[in-house]
Amino acid sequence: MLKIVVCVSGGGTNLQAILDAIDSGRITNTQVLAVISNNAGAKALERARDHGIEARALSPRKYPDREAFNQAFTEEMEKLSPDLIVLAGFLVRIPPQMVAAFSGRIVNIHPSLIPSFCGVGYYGLKVHEKALERGVKVTGATVHFVNDGMDEGPIIAQKAVDVEEGDTPETLQRRVMEQAEWILLPQAIDDIANDRIHIIDNKAMRRK
Ligand code: GRF
Secondary structure (H helix, E strand, C coil), X not given: CEEEEEEECCCCHHHHHHHHHHHXXXXXXXXXXXXXXXXXXXXXXXXXXXXXXXXXXXXXXXXXXXXXXXXXXXXXXXXXXXXXXXXXXXXXXXXXXXXXXXXXXEEEEECCCCCCCCCCCCCCHHHHHHHHHHCCCEEEEEEEECCCCCCCCCEEEEEEEECCCCCCHHHHHHHHHXXXXXXXXHHHHHHHHCCCEEEEECCEEEEC
């Protein structure tokens, strides 16, 4: 059984997709140990509690500095001791000590086709704003392992989504979620839970 902790910051629709996929059997061999948010008001925490899952808020603002938060967050994670950490719309940079402690066991969903529109400053709606500004005709989403770079770890899966005439950042974000994110992330978790994915090192992975 793959034990996962899901980290969230906002609406939690990706978390919901994971919970629904576990309930419907599209994700097997997987148990959600807890959901952690940096934002106590996140709707995602409500979604977790409604599902009977332990939900915790851990805000960097409650700590004297980033290092103190990084330490507390990593210790919290070590206590939970998940097999996999899933970043599902989590807007906080993962502490380097957590990346080291959970090497090859952290995955993230990013709402673009990496390496486009990713890295520092590309999060949430900004990603879609930039895609529209550039005038790309196709965007999408990427699930990848997390290493100590920003959106740089080995790519697990990607799915393309068409940009349509008249799209706004909001309509594009919604289409990328519906057509890519909510499908890719549950699939990747199921692949990891059932041993179909193997991470080689911080730069590469392969399908078995
Ligand atoms: C998603 O687009 C995710 O890819 C991005 O932030 C958004 C979070 O949405 N990193 P939600 O909280 O899962 O609804």
